[in-house]
Amino acid sequence: MSTFIALLFWFASAVIILGLAFKIRQYWVTPAPLKIPTTPAPTTRTGVIYRMAKEVVVFESLFKSNKWIWVFGWMFHISLALVLARHLRYFQEQPWFWVNIIQPFGKYAAFTMVIGLLGLLARRFVVARVRYISAPSDYLMLIMLVFIGISGLMMQLVVRPDIIAIKEYFLSWMGFSIGDLTFSTPLIIHLLLVALLMIVFPFSKLLHAPGIFFSPTRNQVDNPREKRHLSKWAAALETDNNKD
Amino acid sequence: MADFETPELFKNIHVPKPVPGTMESVGPFIAKPDHQTDLGFPAELVDNWEEKAIDAMGVAVTKYRGLRVFLDACVKCGSCTDKCHYYIGSSDPKNMPVARQDLFRSVYRKYHTPAGKFLSKLGLEWLIGAKSMTKDVLDDWWNYYHQCSECRRCSVYCPYGIDTAEITMAARDVMAQVGRGMKYNNEIIGKVYKIGNNLGLPERALADTLEGLEEDIEDETGVKVELPLDRKGVDILLVTPSADFFAEPHVDGLMGYAKVFHESGVSWTLSSKASEAANFGLFIGSYDNMRKISLRIREAAIDLGVKRIVYGECGHAWRVGYSFLNTLAGPFDFLDQNYPIPQHICEFTHDLIQKDKLKFDPSENDWMTLTFHDSCNVARASRMGDKPGGQFTIPRDIIKTVCNNYVDMAPETIGEGTFCCGGGGGLLTDDLMPVRVKGALPRMTALTNVVQDEGVTHMAAICAICKSQFTKVLPYYNLGMDMIVSVHQLVSSALILTSRDDEEDESEAAPAESSTE
Numbered sequence: 001m002s003t004f005i006a007l008l009f010w011f012a013s014a015v016i017i018l019g020l021a022f023k024i025r026q027y028w029v030t031p032a033p034l035k036i037p038t039t040p041a042p043t044t045r046t047g048v049i050y051r052m053a054k055e056v057v058v059f060e061s062l063f064k065s066n067k068w069i070w071v072f073g074w075m076f077h078i079s080l081a082l083v084l085a086r087h088l089r090y091f092q093e094q095p096w097f098w099v100n101i102i103q104p105f106g107k108y109a110a111f112t113m114v115i116g117l118l119g120l121l122a123r124r125f126v127v128a129r130v131r132y133i134s135a136p137s138d139y140l141m142l143i144m145l146v147f148i149g150i151s152g153l154m155m156q157l158v159v160r161p162d163i164i165a166i167k168e169y170f171l172s173w174m175g176f177s178i179g180d181l182t183f184s185t186p187l188i189i190h191l192l193l194v195a196l197l198m199i200v201f202p203f204s205k206l207l208h209a210p211g212i213f214f215s216p217t218r219n220q221v222d223n224p225r226e227k228r229h230l231s232k233w234a235a236a237l238e239t240d241n242n243k244d
Numbered sequence: 245m246a247d248f249e250t251p252e253l254f255k256n257i258h259v260p261k262p263v264p265g266t267m268e269s270v271g272p273f274i275a276k277p278d279h280q281t282d283l284g285f286p287a288e289l290v291d292n293w294e295e296k297a298i299d300a301m302g303v304a305v306t307k308y309r310g311l312r313v314f315l316d317a318c319v320k321c322g323s324c325t326d327k328c329h330y331y332i333g334s335s336d337p338k339n340m341p342v343a344r345q346d347l348f349r350s351v352y353r354k355y356h357t358p359a360g361k362f363l364s365k366l367g368l369e370w371l372i373g374a375k376s377m378t379k380d381v382l383d384d385w386w387n388y389y390h391q392c393s394e395c396r397r398c399s400v401y402c403p404y405g406i407d408t409a410e411i412t413m414a415a416r417d418v419m420a421q422v423g424r425g426m427k428y429n430n431e432i433i434g435k436v437y438k439i440g441n442n443l444g445l446p447e448r449a450l451a452d453t454l455e456g457l458e459e460d461i462e463d464e465t466g467v468k469v470e471l472p473l474d475r476k477g478v479d480i481l482l483v484t485p486s487a488d489f490f491a492e493p494h495v496d497g498l499m500g501y502a503k504v505f506h507e508s509g510v511s512w513t514l515s516s517k518a519s520e521a522a523n524f525g526l527f528i529g530s531y532d533n534m535r536k537i538s539l540r541i542r543e544a545a546i547d548l549g550v551k552r553i554v555y556g557e558c559g560h561a562w563r564v565g566y567s568f569l570n571t572l573a574g575p576f577d578f579l580d581q582n583y584p585i586p587q588h589i590c591e592f593t594h595d596l597i598q599k600d601k602l603k604f605d606p607s608e609n610d611w612m613t614l615t616f617h618d619s620c621n622v623a624r625a626s627r628m629g630d631k632p633g634g635q636f637t638i639p640r641d642i643i644k645t646v647c648n649n650y651v652d653m654a655p656e657t658i659g660e661g662t663f664c665c666g667g668g669g670g671l672l673t674d675d676l677m678p679v680r681v682k683g684a685l686p687r688m689t690a691l692t693n694v695v696q697d698e699g700v701t702h703m704a705a706i707c708a709i710c711k712s713q714f715t716k717v718l719p720y721y722n723l724g725m726d727m728i729v730s731v732h733q734l735v736s737s738a739l740i741l742t743s744r745d746d747e748e749d750e751s752e753a754a755p756a757e758s759s760t761e
Contacts, residue, residue, distance in 0.1 A: 023316075026312070027309060027312065027313060030305070030306060030307075030308070030309035030312055031307070031308075031309060032308065032309045032310055033307065033308065033531065034531075034568055034571060035567045035568065035571065036310060036407065036410070036567070036625070038396060038399045038405055038407065038624055038625075038660075039623070039625060039626060039627055039632065039660070040627065040632035040635070040636075040660060041632060042632065043630075043631075043632060055403065055405075059403055061400065061401055061402060061403050061405065062321070062323055062401075062403040064400070064401060065323040065324070065327070065400075065402075065403075066322070066323045066326075066401075069321050069322060069323050073403075120321075123322065127322065128261050128262055129261075129262055129322060129325040129326065129337065129340060130320070130321075130322035132262050132264075132325075132337045132340070132343065133320050133322060133325065133337075133340065133342050133346065134320055135370075135371070135372055135373030136370070136371045136372075136373075137371050137372045137373070138319075138320050140371075200359075203357070203359040204372075205316070205317070205318060205319045207316040207317055208316075208317040208318070208319050208403075208404055211316055211317030211404060212317065212404045212405075214309060214313050215310070215313050215314070215317070215404050215405040215406070216309060216310040216313075216405075217310065217399050217405035217406075217407050218405040222627055222632065224566060224567045224568070224570055224571065225566065225570060225585055225586075228570045228571065228574045228575050229570070229571050230571055230574075233307060234531070234571065237532075237535065
């Protein structure tokens, strides 16, 4: 089992890193030939950074749109960020000081993460409009995350695993060697689902994470009159006509 | 046209439960072979259209980053589902922005993503909602991508800024490329190429119309205000939607621009070559056609030797003018760089008001109580002035300067959250009347409220399509068709004209001298 998990995670890590690198490169090289920021939009690069920061950190547009989705969605994402940060201690010999500071918060974040996810899942069943647009994968994605959260909570509350042993196992995994670890049922579920999440990440709607940074309606500066915007393929269409 | 019912007006905007299939129909009229070939598209649906459509989608996602990101990033959170005026007015779930996008996304997923290709081999593509390109899918595209006015309201509320307009445009372009084009839009673009404007108004008729308008203004005010055509060497080229030449209330707006130019003292002209600001290339998502139409304006500006370009009241034209003209037909280094290129007529008028160069008698408009409809392309796809949001404040400042009675509609229905008139995005055709009437519901709700609560009598707009659409749909909601007015119509009524005495003296003096000889 130790060997299988180590191999699986090397594979999953390769998939998520290479997959995301491929998608980010694809977004990077695909031109946005026209200026299409949703206005009113910032007229400076600094303004765009501020707009993007608000979208990424507090989900500004979602807040404007729907308070229920915002509450559950933001609760889930901010909790996930805390939980992920808390997990850094398994991959660092000597965790950064802030990783130590957030440990107690990360603990509670697991609860709020699951609550947020269950709220989002409930909306998929309860709100007819959202039910209409949901594909099986949309439910499965949430269910997978719920089980990751619950299996994690199980280890916190019911079957406490040997944290030191897990840390040693993953530290040696990072050095490309396979350690030895005994796996409880919650730990196995937790790890298998996390690996699955990493594998589907670059092939699914989870691409919204890198995608938002490349969204032209949010990342473009509103200055088309001041500065001529011309993509490569559009420039190739230029004739003498334009240069008269 | 099928019979349809005008939707029920609730006190507040009411989000209906989805009722699948309510807007199923054969969609708008299909373009005739000539309308297609004029624009460089195949005359009719090609034999292997499925394959061709899939290929065209593959090309589109490499040319437009927005499209690729929008197709990948949607998490189906549902925040857009209650934002579209066509959904609110029709209850058809395929008019929810995300569902409309999914018509395209499901096919993209199947053929152009690793997950879709892999799961299709296992027969599991349904897991991720991926679908094959079939005749049913094409029919759904045809119908529902012509129930989107590309108004971008959904993009305001999407956490990733996904813009359904971009997907609608891509879908329409793919359909046109496989031989399924829309009659209304493509026929109009053909007229622009052949005659110079959407209405197919030839130069002679245009000249006569402008002369008639000059006479009307002189009869009414006693002041000679010119509306010049193809006059070389003047300061400003005005490009305006051709509806301004005779449709009501558009033409009253045109007379308003003329009076403002007259008072400002700058010389200006219209062009018979670019006698149209509208650019339906935007609606059909065709970069090539949009560019070709834009280049007419560049050519006209060069031919006439003007220093500035000013746009009349037209929503999508202002989007193309403000956001795209520099890209499509620039660089404009031959124009005066001290002025915005191009400039909106509202910016022009507002600037003169700021400098106190115009004199008004706002009591001329006292018989009206005004509200203002923010047109979607101006509100969410362009700007006026130096600051973000100028597109909201500048027209309102103008109205408040020339009218004493002004109230806004409910805040969530104006500004960046404005509701489309229901006829934008190339849907302003009689064969889509049910769509247009249903789509107007949210705006009609907000308007009815200010009519009943605040005594509003008129609604001003700065978009030719909005004006035409409202004229047609207001009666369906028991409101008068003449409630809709142009912003520069209000300016026109209140503006105090000064006759160019010195000039007239000279011109009158000259023949007098000759007669004494």
